[in-house]
Amino acid sequence: xxxxxxxxxxxxxxxxxxxxxxxxxxxxxxxxxxxLLQERGKTPETxxxxxxxAYLMALKSSGRNPSTVNRKxxxxxxxxxxxxxxxxxxxxxxxxxxxxxMAPKALDYLTVEQMESLLDIDGTDPKSLRDKAxxxxxxxxxxxxxxxxxxxxxxxxxxxxFIVCSTxxxxxxxxxxxxxxxxxxxxxxxxxxxxxxxDSGESALFVNYQGSRITRQGIWKLIRxxxxxxxxxxxxxxxxxxxxxxxxMLQNGADLKSLQELMGLEDxxxxxxxLTVTKKRIMDVYDKTHPRAMKP
Numbered sequence: 001x002x003x004x005x006x007x008x009x010x011x012x013x014x015x016x017x018x019x020x021x022x023x024x025x026x027x028x029x030x031x032x033x034x035x036l037l038q039e040r041g042k043t044p045e046t047x048x049x050x051x052x053x054a055y056l057m058a059l060k061s062s063g064r065n066p067s068t069v070n071r072k073x074x075x076x077x078x079x080x081x082x083x084x085x086x087x088x089x090x091x092x093x094x095x096x097x098x099x100x101x102m103a104p105k106a107l108d109y110l111t112v113e114q115m116e117s118l119l120d121i122d123g124t125d126p127k128s129l130r131d132k133a134x135x136x137x138x139x140x141x142x143x144x145x146x147x148x149x150x151x152x153x154x155x156x157x158x159x160x161x162f163i164v165c166s167t168x169x170x171x172x173x174x175x176x177x178x179x180x181x182x183x184x185x186x187x188x189x190x191x192x193x194x195x196x197x198x199d200s201g202e203s204a205l206f207v208n209y210q211g212s213r214i215t216r217q218g219i220w221k222l223i224r225x226x227x228x229x230x231x232x233x234x235x236x237x238x239x240x241x242x243x244x245x246x247x248x249m250l251q252n253g254a255d256l257k258s259l260q261e262l263m264g265l266e267d268x269x270x271x272x273x274x275l276t277v278t279k280k281r282i283m284d285v286y287d288k289t290h291p292r293a294m295k296p
Contacts, residue, residue: 003044007082018168022036028075044079051095054075056097070099107276108154110232111242115139119179125190127209131222133180133187134206134214138223138238141165142181142245142263145219145238151205153192158185165264172264246274 003036008026011017017025029044035058036042036156040051059069076094083089110118119139121132138148147165155164159175176184196202196211220237227236242263249259260271 003088004033004082006086007079010086011078016169024071025075025078028072029079030073032076032079044083045089047093049096052094056099062253066099072099073099095170107243107247108235108240108276109247110236110240112248114230114232115248118226118236119231120230121226127196129183129187129191130195130206131226133183134222135192135226135241136180136183137176138241139162139245140177141174142242142249143174144242145216147264148206148219148238149204149214149216152173152203153188153205154203156184156188156205157190167264170262172263173200174262243274246271250274276284 004026007029010021011022011025034042035055036047036051037076039056039058040047056069058071059072073094073135075091076129077097077214080089080092080094084092117131119135121128121135123129123132134148137143138145141163143151143163143165144167147167150167151163151165155166156176157163158181161178161181163175165172165175179285192207195207195209200211202211202213206214206219208214208218223238224234228234244258246263249262252258256268256271256275257291259265259274260268263271265271
């Protein structure tokens, strides 16, 4: 087994990385391998600090955005950490190589009024009831599209009002607010039985027209559809829904630790990104209400 295959196994078993993460890392390493061989005449095991620095410079000069460069360098660092741990190299040549700084990215989220408009689905057919339940639950819980698609009926406790959300071997319990709970109850009682064949044994919480588990792509499409219908443009996606959940929680007094747990964020620093939303809101309120604010 070569080092790349060992690294793939390492990512899956020791780092419990998802398939998409493994695929991204391995793709980055193939590009790194090719660069070292073609431009430096070396392999990862024989490369030194100057070779890694040269690779970083090549990435920067290629015109790729900083986030892509950072991800590729993260893959290289992770690979060398693996080689060092397994005794394949004596030193880590990627140590001390700094990735480019990225400007904080403004979070795209909906206002409460925009969210109310999005959730205003009054149809009584099975599809409308299903779609309203999906959108209400996403806004109420901050769940990812993949988490919504993988949820089973058994994960939702309608009596107590919570849902068990599982992803990459980890689970968290998220409360469900009253509007979302009512929409979910209506969907399960009236819509899902009409979509799923009684003897199919389908366990999925949300299903498509054929009565089988809805896909992540299917959720993307319905969010975009209702976003356009509500006059919110064609760019609405699950991440904007998730951002809106976080923004509205913080604006109404939620603490970062609770937000981290509800959203399933591994690092509290990820939750801190949402603080920019509350800071902007504070400035907006100040500008509108303080007598000596710099009003336009």
